[in-house]
Amino acid sequence: MEELSLHILDLIENALAAGAKSIEICINEDTGQDELRLEVRDNGRGLTPEASAGVMSPFYTSRTTRRVGLGLPLLKATAEACEGGISLESEAGRGTTVAAWMRLSSVDRPPLGDIGASLAAALARQDPPKLVYRHYRDGRQFRFSSKELEEELGVIPLQEGLVLNWLRQYINEQVNGL
Amino acid sequence: MKSLEELRQIKEKALEEIRLREQEKKVQVIIGMGTCGIAAGAREVMSAILDELGKRRLTNVAVTQTGCIGLCAQEPLVDVIFPGKPKVTYGKIDPFKARQIVAQHIVNGIIIEEWVVNK
Ligand SMILES: Nc1ncnc2c1ncn2[C@@H]1O[C@H](COP(=O)(O)OP(=O)(O)OP(=O)(O)O)[C@@H](O)[C@H]1O
Ligand SMILES: [Mg+2]
Numbered sequence: 001m002e003e004l005s006l007h008i009l010d011l012i013e014n015a016l017a018a019g020a021k022s023i024e025i026c027i028n029e030d031t032g033q034d035e036l037r038l039e040v041r042d043n044g045r046g047l048t049p050e051a052s053a054g055v056m057s058p059f060y061t062s063r064t065t066r067r068v069g070l071g072l073p074l075l076k077a078t079a080e081a082c083e084g085g086i087s088l089e090s091e092a093g094r095g096t097t098v099a100a101w102m103r104l105s106s107v108d109r110p111p112l113g114d115i116g117a118s119l120a121a122a123l124a125r126q127d128p129p130k131l132v133y134r135h136y137r138d139g140r141q142f143r144f145s146s147k148e149l150e151e152e153l154g155v156i157p158l159q160e161g162l163v164l165n166w167l168r169q170y171i172n173e174q175v176n177g178l
Numbered sequence: 179m180k181s182l183e184e185l186r187q188i189k190e191k192a193l194e195e196i197r198l199r200e201q202e203k204k205v206q207v208i209i210g211m212g213t214c215g216i217a218a219g220a221r222e223v224m225s226a227i228l229d230e231l232g233k234r235r236l237t238n239v240a241v242t243q244t245g246c247i248g249l250c251a252q253e254p255l256v257d258v259i260f261p262g263k264p265k266v267t268y269g270k271i272d273p274f275k276a277r278q279i280v281a282q283h284i285v286n287g288i289i290i291e292e293w294v295v296n297k
């Protein structure tokens with residue numbers, strides 16, 4: 001995929017498909033170590049150890065609409081092309097953490113891209129998850145919490161188009177300004 | 179003895195009903211996503227719709243997405259539902275078409291028949 005934020009949206013979709021109510025996303029860009037690390041942690045139903053071992057294969061999927069699952073294999077290919085890798089840790093019934101790391105300066109590393117659109121898309125649902133996004137860039141930090149936003153909105157639902165549009169732009173401005 | 183917890187429950191329930199009533203009055207736009215949809219540009223379609231709503235300052239439109247619904251070949255899919263009317267499903271939508279859907283269908287109430295897939 002041409003943007004890391006599309007992979008992130010994919011990981012969020014996996015978490016939501018596993019019934020997660022709470023999702024934490026963390027991105028850390030470290031110029032000194034020349035590393036970008038991203039992590040998506042959820043409290044969904046998780047995977048058994050046997051299933052965890054199989055998920056990197058495209059032929060492991062709980063989808064019923066097609067026989068291959070592409071999300072994790074595609075992320076793995078991206079990370080490996082940038083001298084990195086991915087890991088999945090899961091506890092059945094408790095949740096899952098997927099992490100990916102790659103060389104920040106690798107020419108093959110996709111840009112972060114429209115992360116605001118990915119988070120807006122993740123929250124645009126009837127029953128949105130509690131989502132926390134943290135982004136570190138050489139020690140500077142941006143943090144967003146959907147729970148705080150909902151408190152701010154009161155009775156106005158998160159799915160209101162104008163709210164989602166504001167959110168998309170706000171997140172992009174904050175992240176680009178880091 | 180009445181507890182504060184009980185009051186909180188009453189408040190939650192009342193708010194939920196207000197929310198549902200508001201929901202019924204809203205135009206709903208639903209975008210099909212899932213890895214195939216995302217790869218086919220569903221996120222960009224959603225961004226175009228949000229941007230167009232923002233430019234026109236259109237309130238009372240709820241935008242949501244669903245995971246893949248198995249119609250991968252027709253993705254990105256966009257449903258538009260007006261209160262009390264049947265759902266209209268558009269297929270193979272790109273950001274340009276998405277903006278047209280806002281301008282024609284959501285603003286003027288005119289269905290763009292050529293892009294409809296559920297006729
Ligand atoms: N966060 C998670 N929690 C629980 N199970 C997961 C999680 N992420 C992945 N899985 C399991 O791993 C499988 C493979 O995931 P992957 O993203 O590679 O493909 P998919 O989601 O099945 O299909 P696609 O991403 O192509 O729509 C999933 O079907 C699911 O069973
Ligand atoms: Mg997936």
